[in-house]
Amino acid sequence: MIDFVAVEQGLALLFSSFSPWMVVVPGIVIGLIFGATPGLQISMAMAIFLPMTLYMDFVQAMLFLTAIFTGGSFGSGIPAILMNIPGTSSAIATAFDGYPMARQGKHNQALGVALVSSVLGTLMGYVILFVMIQPLSLMVLKLGPAEMFAVILWGMTLIASLKGEQVLKGLMAGFVGLLIGTIGFNELGMARGTMGQTYLLDGVPVIPAMMGMFAASELFKLANKGFIVESKASRKVKLGEIFQGFKLAVRYPWVMIRGGLIGVFVGAVPGVGSSVSNLLSYVETQRRDEDPDSFGKGNPKGVVASESANSTSEAGSMATLLALGIPGGGATAVMLAAFAMHNITGGPQFIRQQTDVVYAIIFANFAQVFLLLVIGLLFIPLLANIIKVPMRYLIPSVLVLAVMGSFGLTGNMTGPVTVLVFAVVGWIFRHYGYSVPAAVIGMLLGAMAEKSLLHSYQISGGDLSYVLERPVTLLILALLLVSLFGKRLLGLVRGRKTAAGA
Amino acid sequence: MTANKRDYGDLLVLMALAGFTLWYLLDAIRVSSAVQNLLLILPLSLVVLTIVALEVGMRLKKGTLLIREEREGEPLHRTLPVVGLFAAYVLSLETLGFDVATVLFIAAFLVLKGERHWPLLGGYSLAFGFGVAFFFAQMLPYPMHMLILPG
Structure with a gap:
């Protein structure tokens, strides 16, 4: 199950020089800042700082990005607890009980509970990933291009259909994103949709496009706010009480383990991730509790459930990224871009051939969680103040970083212009309820989807019955249909039963 | 707090998505009508155009083609x-x-x-x-x- 030779090589990769570790502390700090600032997403931080990874080797780049991820998953809980404003959607459930705790004057304990739950959750997630990554890769190795295409389609459908009533708009955004992802040369050397522009021959520059869609468009939305949090009420942070929160969190190991398991498995499903896992874990913990009415009124178990689930989701989405090369959400979509920048394709071959690198990433995350504990403690008082920075200073500064970073990626004006174009597209999409993550992930996966489909076509010779001989493909396609129409069918069946019973 | 008001923007976005899809499909066909070139682009474009038609049809049925439910947020x-x-x-x-x-x-x-x-x-x-x-x-x-x- 565990390749011990690769384990040794992975450790050697990490500890033969100090350079991989130099990026971890800045990464965690960046993640904490972006996570703790409502409106600034973890994926936004990763997209903005992605160009910096050009100058790093692959392991160092992954350490930097996972450090942002780890820092961000805890950081997002801070404003959720202090101001009832989740830093990101992964901390929504943290606010349910964290904020009532703060209102009762227990905000220090709540922050301590959140920090320990995040640290232990991330650790648990990566332990599961460490044990499972080999069997997962062996299983995934049996998948051919037809299965890969079906998985991409399923993932896209899941991501696009998350927004409930806006399913059609989500699907449209995702599928148009897929189409944009195929612009430029295909595998047969035919250039489509380039409008005669040579800079589009290699396709739309995805990373600047992502910076525009995720970061710039979100900042436009916040442009008319004076402050993210208008309240001037100062909130003192006391370390002693945070330590009391540590003790409080470890009193509920089962809540943490359940949250962790939910986080890792839900996180592995493309498009679902920590935004759903924290809610699921919270609901499940409340449902199983002896006193469900105490939830929403400052029960620390609610904070433990949410934070442990959103932290383990990181490892879950990393499993999908490493094993299938498919991003589970915005943050791992940026990581996929980092893979591409280093000419690395995630997937079964990557795990098999570069097991040492995969283990190095996992081990580095074991260490990162302890660094998060220390840095989190040091930064909590400071981070509580960052949300008081006026938006008029924050927005242009972040926009400038995005423009400079995109120029760094392309070496010409294509990068900044792409940021601008997709910032406007993202701004309009957000305003009219189209899913921005679906569009971005579509753009990232477009070329891969076309390649998988082309290879399947070449293998099968164009015979559609080939699909019928692939049970896994059929299963994935069935899951796709269930995720699209399952809810509606269930509703219909229930409706008929009710009508029959009446 | 939600309110309904006339808004052409939503319809314009729909039309822009359909327009882009149609243009891209035609451009791909112009480059080559070989199956290998259109394997993904043709069905995907048809799905997008169908979804746009569905969305427009549903709105026409509800009488909300030019009405958008205003969400909280900046105009x-x-x-x-x-x-x-x-x-x-x-x-x-x-x-x-x-x-x-x-x-x-x-x-x-x-x-x-x-x-x-x-x-x-x-x-x-x-x-x-x-x-x-x-x-x-x-x-x-x-x-x-x-x-x-x-x-």
Whole structure:
């Protein structure tokens, strides 16, 4: 199950020089800042700082990005607890009980509970990933291009259909994103949709496009706010009480383990991730509790459930990224871009051939969680103040970083212009309820989807019955249909039963 | 708090998505009508166009083709000056250079958003704008157009 030779090589990769570790502390700090600032997403931080990874080797780049991820998953809980404003959607459930705790004057304990739950959750997630990554890769190795295409389609459908009533708009955004992802040369050397522009021959520059869609468009939305949090009420942070929160969190190991398991498995499903896992874990913990009415009124178990689930989701989405090369959400979509920048394709071959690198990433995350504990403690008082920075200073500064970073990626004006174009597209999409993550992930996966489909076509010779001989493909396609129409069918069946019973 | 009001924008976005899809499909067919070239693009385009037709059909049925349920958030026109300023910044980079354009963008943004503490405004724009431009110019392996600072 565990390749011990690769384990040794992975450790050697990490500890033969100090350079991989130099990026971890800045990464965690960046993640904490972006996570703790409502409106600034973890994926936004990763997209903005992605160009910096050009100058790093692959392991160092992954350490930097996972450090942002780890820092961000805890950081997002801070404003959720202090101001009832989740830093990101992964901390929504943290606010349910964290904020009532703060209102009762227990905000220090709540922050301590959140920090320990995040640290232990991330650790648990990566332990599961460490044990499972080999069997997962062996299983995934049996998948051919037809299965890969079906998985991409399923993932896209899941991501696009998350927004409930806006399913059609989500699907449209995702599928148009897929189409944009195929612009430029295909595998047969035919250039489509380039409008005669040579800079589009290699396709739309995805990373600047992502910076525009995720970061710039979100900042436009916040442009008319004076402050993210208008309240001037100062909130003192006391370390002693945070330590009391540590003790409080470890009193509920089962809540943490359940949250962790939910986080890792839900996180592995493309498009679902920590935004759903924290809610699921919270609901499940409340449902199983002896006193469900105490939830929403400052029960620390609610904070433990949410934070442990959103932290383990990181490892879950990393499993999908490493094993299938498919991003589970915005943050791992940026990581996929980092893979591409280093000419690395995630997937079964990557795990098999570069097991040492995969283990190095996992081990580095074991260490990162302890660094998060220390840095989190040091930064909590400071981070509580960052949300008081006026938006008029924050927005242009972040926009400038995005423009400079995109120029760094392309070496010409294509990068900044792409940021601008997709910032406007993202701004309009957000305003009219189209899913921005679906569009971005579509753009990232477009070329891969076309390649998988082309290879399947070449293998099968164009015979559609080939699909019928692939049970896994059929299963994935069935899951796709269930995720699209399952809810509606269930509703219909229930409706008929009710009508029959009446 | 939600309210319904007439809004052509939503329909325009739908039409733009359909228009892009149709144009891209035709462009791909123009390049080559071989199955290998259209394997993904043709079915995907048809799915997008079908979804657009479905969405339009559903709205026509509900009588809400030009009515959008207004969600909480800023109306587009209130954000437009910021978007325009950002566009001007990006498009002026080649003329004004990354250094001067950045300083002017930050200063203009601060003025637009009501900053009237002039020393702070000037100081921050100059320090951040020149600082970031200089940092990137030193870090990147290719030349960055600058008006004042070394590129």
